[in-house]
Structures are given as C-alpha cells and as structure tokens.
Amino acid sequence: MKKDMICISCPLGCRISAEWENENEITVTGNKCPRGIVYGREEILSPKRVVTATININSSWISRIPVMTTGTIPKGQIDSLLNKIYRMDLDIPILRDDIIIKNIDNTGIDLIATRSVKT
Amino acid sequence: MNEKIFDVAIIGAGVVGASIARKLSSYNLKVALLEKECDVSFGVSKANSGIIHGGFHHGSEYLKSKLEVQGNRMFDQLEQELHFPFKRCGIIVAAFSIEEMKTVEQLYMNGISNKVVGIEMCNQRRMLALEPKLNTDVVGGLYAPAGGIIEPYRFVFSLVESALKNGVELFTNFKVVASAENSGIYEVTSEMGNTIFSKWIVNSSGLFADEISTIFNAEKFEITPRKGEEFLLDRNSAARTDHVVFPVPDSVSKGILVIPTVEGTTMLGPTAIPQKSKEDVSTTSINLDMVFSSARRMVPSISQRDIITSFTGLRPVLKGGDFYIDISSKQPHFIQVAGIQSPGLTAVPAIAEYVKDLLKKDGLILIEKSSYEPSIEKVPRMRTLPPEEADLLIEKDPAYGEIVCRCESVSEAEIIAAVKHGHTTLDGIKFYTRAQMGRCQGGFCTDRIIKIIQRETGLSYEEITKRGKNSWLIKDRIGELKVNSYRGIQ
C-alpha cells in the first residue's frame, strides 16, 4: 500500500510518501527531516493533530482564555476534547503554560493556557 | 390596544413623515407616527443622495419646483435647531458640448422662473476656477451657490427626536395592514395586530403609498420603484470635489453625480433603473463601470481603488413625475403625500408646511403649543473637536474618551446617545453616529458596538440585529453546538 501526503509538521510542507505491507513496517520517503518520518507513520496508524481552542473564564476584562495541547493527539479524540472544554468555566488567576487538563485521555499530552489572565 | 384617539396618524417615518410630524408637534395635537421598520429613516430616506437641490431642474409648472425652492431656503434655520450635518457647498452642472450648453440654458431659465437666487451661467474658465478637479474638456455650465448637501438619515433622526420631544408618539414595527372607519375615527391595524385610532391620516409611506391608499379605499395610483445605486469613496480620495457636480440631465434622471458628502467622503451615483420590486435593494456588478465612466468624464481623478462600499436606494416614482400632495377626494380626513422623489429631500420642509395647510383646510384645528421647543440637544462629535475641547468633554463624561469606531473617530458616548434615542440596531447606530461607515465598514468595531447595545439595553446577543426582523447577528455561543468535526474517525 502507498499513500502520498504533505507533511504538516512545519510550514515547509514536504511532499512525502508512506509505503507499507503491514502496519509494523511503514517506510516514509521524501521527508527533509526526521519529523517527516514520524508524521508519515502516524498518518497511517493514527492521524494526530495539535488542538487550539478557548475556554470560558470568569475575568473582569476578557471572556475566553486561549488553550493549546502540548503535542499532537489522535484525531478521533479531538471532538470529545472540544465538547468537554466548551462546557468548562475557569477561574482567575491563570498563567500562561498553566495546565488546564493533565494527560488528556491518557495520551500523555496536556492542555495548557497560552495566555495569562490574572484579574 | 391603544384606546387613545390621535388627531393625526402619519404613516411612514421617512423624511416626509418625520417633517410633517415635527411640524404638527408645534400645535396642540395628538400625533402618531407609524413606521413598518424597526427604526425611522430605514426606507427610501436611508439611501438618499443627500443633495439640497438648486431649484433649476424643473420648470415652475411643477408643484415640486415651488416646494423645492421654498424648502431649500428653510435649511439654515432647521440646521440651527436640529444640528444635522449640512453645508451649502453649491452645485455645478458641467456641460461638455454646445448641445449640452443648450440644455444648461434651459436649466438656467428654469432657475430664473423659479426665482432662484445667485444662479449663474458659466464659461469654461469660470467652471474650472470654481472646480479645478473638473475635466478640462468642460465647455461651460451652471453654478447654483444655494445648493448643498446634508446627511439625510441624520436629518430624519433629528426631525423625529424633535417631534418626540414635543409629544409625538412613534410606533415602530408597525406595518399598517388594515383600516376601518367608524363615525369619523379611523382604526388602523398593524401586521402584528396592534391598533391605533386617529381622526386624520397622512399617507407618507414612500414606496408603499399606493398600497396604503388601497388599504384605506382612497385613490388608486401606482408607485414604480426606480433603483439608484451609489458608490462611496474613501475620505482620502483625491477626487473629492468642492461642489456637487452634475452632468447635464437627460429626460429620465439627473444623471450620475459626484457628491462631496458633508462628512468628508465622496459619493458617486445614483443610477436610475425602473424595477418592479419594492424590496430589492441589491447592487449589481454591471453598473459599476457605467457609474465610474460617467463620473470620470466629469472628474478624471476618480478611482475605483477608493471604493469603500456601494448601496442601493429606491425612488418612489409616480406617473407624471410630480409630487401628489392633496386631500383625498374619496376618503374623509385623508391626506395623500405620494410620489416624493427627487427633489423631495430639499422640498420636505415646505412639504410639511403645505400638508399642515391642507389639514387646516380640511378642518383640523391648529392651535400653537406654548411649550413647543424647536431645538434638540447637540451631541458632540469627537472627530470634529479641537484637542482642548475634547479633553474637557472627556473630563465631564469619560465615555467620550473611548474611541469605538477608529475610521470615523466615533466615541462610546456618541453610541450611547444613539441607543438612548432608540437606535438599537447596528444600522441605526451606523446612521446616527457613522460608526461602521468608514473604510473598514465595521470590521474593527462591530463586536464593541454589540457589547455597548447589550449593556445599555439589556438585550441579549441573540436579540441584536443589523436592522430588525430576521437580520440576526449571532444565535449561539461556543458550547451550544455539538462539535462533530472529524466525521467517521473513531
């Protein structure tokens, strides 16, 4: 099996190909850095994405606090993460990089604030 | 249900209805002003070109010429009382051939017979001295120094504010759908089932005057909308002229004008295309080139790069082309004020006097109100204030220190004033304050205006609209829709 794709690990956007007989032996070509190999394998096995979003915050000057995952998480878990955090209400103070959700669904990835809201 | 019996109910709160309402508010009368939209001036008057005409386009045989010349002279007094943007910048008509000069001569004779003061035939040199941005191919033209420009919707808002201050009652979202007459009292019903009672009816319903006349079993006539598209150019446009520049008119319309608006932008238009629909105010791409080539023939430096927006207005045209202002011969106590197209805005102060006289002739007793107060309060505009005055104003009211609309320098205090005067939609606020009217067209300030409306009115975000009815802005907040973005991926 063969799949052509575009690596999204960085803005360069390398055109890469993944070839495999079985899911344990995937060969990636066309990549210009090691991240391309990881990306190509993951796109076949379990495609992952970084998620950014906002959450309600009880602050005097801002309504939403921006958040981001510390790494990629499987696409299949993104919708449930979003539906979950959209129901949350956070209280001040929160500092940038504060962990909002630790180890999202056992992915080893955290959800962190990307802005400080102190008041 | 409102059991009160009004003396006069005016149908339509455009510039005509508003002027009549204000005029009548100076007498001891109970006056109702009925408007089908959610705010006043939201029909024909919203997209008016804002020209105070010079009294030379039509001969003295027309009622509209007489009222135009009379109305023109009344604007200085009105401005003093009502503080709407107004400038007598003068009008010029530019001719580009000997043929066209013949028409200019006719216009000049019209002006003379209409007793217009200061009107002047010009040669090429005089034209270029008056308006250096004109195409040098101009051969001559006409100069009418008494012509000018206003902001039409601000004029209507001020008229209504003044009328309300003097006791007129305004009913918005009141689309008249039925009437019944009972021993000299009209019962007027709205689409939403509300009712008012009145002894006299004034039909000043613009595009819908024919339909209203039918509802009241009065005269049959037909209003044909004539579409006018306009293009608005940025404040910084190099093509801004000092005068309103007209081409030589043809039999259908006054042609494509170059209008230096009172507030500093430049407007090109209007087109003149008859159409069936009274609702269709869509713009088209084909007219853009026509408008620009016509305008550029007069002022060559006009550039499409400077367009910030375009919009369409509909003129309520009646067969014969004159105004129809008269006591109905079919229904008692019913005054028709129909077919008020150009120069309606100019004529409107005189129309109000004329209608007042008709009502008197028809038996309405007019007693001047001792408490009548012709002036309204002036809302300061930050954009025009010198720094020292701005500083003092902010000290008095800090909301003047918050500039919400950066393109037109509109402060929060001005927006609050708009809301307090009942303009609670985005368009209402736009026409009252100019916020969202500049080059970014609301890109930067819409969210802030939504917040101010919410705070000042207690409305929730779902209730805030662009211009009433179904023109909602936001229905949901994040979290109210279930996210199902990666369909099929488990």
Place this chain on the structure above:
Amino acid sequence: MKEFKFDTLVIGGGSAGMAAALEVSKRGFSVAVAERENSMGGILNQCIHNGFGLHHFKEELSGPAYAEKFIDMVETSNIEVFIDMTVMDIEEAGDLKYVYGLSRITGMIKFSVKTVVFANGCRERNRGSIGTPGTRPSGVFTAGLAQRLVNMEGYIPGKECVIVGSGDIGLIMARRMTWIGAEVKAVIEIQPYPAGLTRNIVQCLNDFDIPLYLSHVVGDIHGKDRVESIDVIPMENGIQQKDKSFNIKCDSLLLAVGLVPDNELAQKIGISISPETNGPIVDRQLMTAKNGIFACGNVLHVHDLVDFVTEESERCGNYVADYLDKKTPSDQFRTLPGKNVKYIVPNFYSPSEENKFYLRTMIVKNRAELIASVNGKEIFNKVLKHIQPSEMISFDIPKDSVHISDCTENTLEVRIV
C-alpha cells in the same frame, strides 16, 4: 490637557510596536507606546492557533503566547504604555512632533516627542473593496471580525458558512468554525492556486472534507434580512462563466480577501504612500519622507509571518535610536521593483551598509532566481525554491557589494526570473 515629553512615541502596541519600543528603550531613550485596545498584543490576541514564533523563538506558539513574551519584556522595561488610547492627530513643530492621543482615563494628552513610529497595523479588505453584488443582509463578516467574535467573545457567527479567500486567515477560520460546531460549506478562491500554506490546506480543509473551489468568485449574495445563499461563479481565462454558476445555501459569509496597511494619520500629515504596498515610502532606516517619523510592521507593508514583523520592527527601533543619537546615515539611492516583483521594501538602500529587503512577487514558480542589479550590472542573486504572491521573500545584500558611480542614479533594481 496634560502634556508629556518623550524621545519616541510608538503608535500601536502590537508585535511591531512592542519590538520597536523595546529596542529604542534598550538604547537608553524614553519611549511611550499608545495602544488602542485594553491590552497590548494587537491582532495576535485573537490568533489563538499555533504556528507563531518558529523563527524568532524557535518554538511553535499561539498568537497570544507570542504576544505575551513581548508584553512581559515591555512590562519590565522603562517603556510607558498608554492602553485604551486612540491617537487622533499629529502636528509637526520644528524638530518636535505633537501627537494627540485620548483615553477614558487620561483625557486628551499632548505628547511632545522627537520621533514617532507608526506601528498601527493593517485593516481587512471588505465587501466594498471587492465589489460583491447582491443584497445587503446581515451575516457577511470579514474573517478577522468573525475570528474576534469567536475567539475573544465565544460567539458563533453562523452555523453554515462559506469562506471567500484561501489565504491562511481564510483557512484557519475554516478550521475554527468547524471546531466550534459550525459547518463550512466551501472555500472560494479567485486564483487557480490556493493562497495559503499547504500545511493549512491539509489540516484546515482536507481533514474536514471542506471543498476548495479554485478559480471561482462569489456572485450575488441572496437573502433580505440574513444571508440565505450565495452564487458561486467559475472563472475561465480570467472571465466569469455566469452560465456555469451554482448556488450554495448558507447563513454566513466570511471574507478573507486581503489586508491593507492603515495609513490615514500618515496621509493626513502629508506622508507619501506607495501605491504598491499602501504603506509609507521609507528610506533604508525605515524613516518616512518626514524627518523623525518611522514606520514598521503591517502599517508599512502586510507581512505573512509575525516573526518577520518582529525582525523588521527591532531594526526600526535601532534606526530610531540612531536618529536620536544623531548618527548621520550614509548616502542612499532608490530601490525599484523590476520584472515579476510587486514591491520591494524599503524604497532606498545604502551601498556602504548591509541592506535587508522584503519583497513580494506577482508569479507562482518553482526554482526562481532573484537578481539585483545597479546601473545594469548584476550585483546579487539568489535561487528560490518556490515562490508565490502570498509568500513574502526576504534577502540581504551584504555591505559594499555595490560600487556606485557618481554620474548615475545608482538605482537598485530587483527582478525575478
């Protein structure tokens, strides 16, 4: 009216203004920043997606995080920040400039300064600028306004939307709308190729099967009160094929149709504006035609990466400090966009210094060559792997590459072949 004296007033506290102010301050001069919003950071605050800072910080940050790193630096510096302040007017008074800014808290302030830096960014092109015909219902938003409503206020501006423009802003908004539960029916692009990064095509459109219509334009907008549908018209050889148009039902239209530097104040005081960039014409020191008035960031020309804004603005800050130090700049000559180049910034260069340039091309090409020449003689070239109009190109011409001659114009022309 209060009066304050500073060496420099920076107008705008976004990425450009903060970077410029920090450099001026580091060189020991007094600096004030006038910021219109209630916090610094500018447009970054609403760009909550990741992808910022790869060049400058070597890590991938969200917009607010990138901004906050600079805000932290400004807050620990001697820079005086005036938030919620709108600059209304500038006057020149000999070597000084009077800048009038107002806010709710301070009232009108008269800043008496030696230098001014325009760093007040750009605005979005809108429906009027692209002349979309049809009715004028509610539901037509610029992408930036929609982004602010979503990311700052938590609103959903429409459940079924169509996006016009496939630049990164349009693509990012397609994903954002999808991630808040709305449906993106289509992205419409007038050009035959997507304007945004391929990476964004993949993760913002392909991930959600959002159709991208290349070589298509929006025809009429339908709906009296609220958008009900739009017509989409295919283009063939630059001509609209109206007979092949089709209709898409939607309740909102997001316009991501380009940005324009916001230069009203500059124009008001007679600073000449380049018709190519819509920003002021500047010399090698990023100084406008008015002595002591500088410009950097998106008000100078629209950038696509904030990292480049930071780089340009830090340089600008140092040029301002040089000016305040009364360092005489070396002789300068014009730069000129040549074949296939839309614009080049700055508009002047100095042969005896290193010169850094930003330019935009008008063509799409793989393996293009950038060639700079003076008096017809090639002095510099660079091979570019892939070029397209939406991606800014930067290059440096080293010091003393040019041997100028006294008898000619010494204009530096840059072309792409």
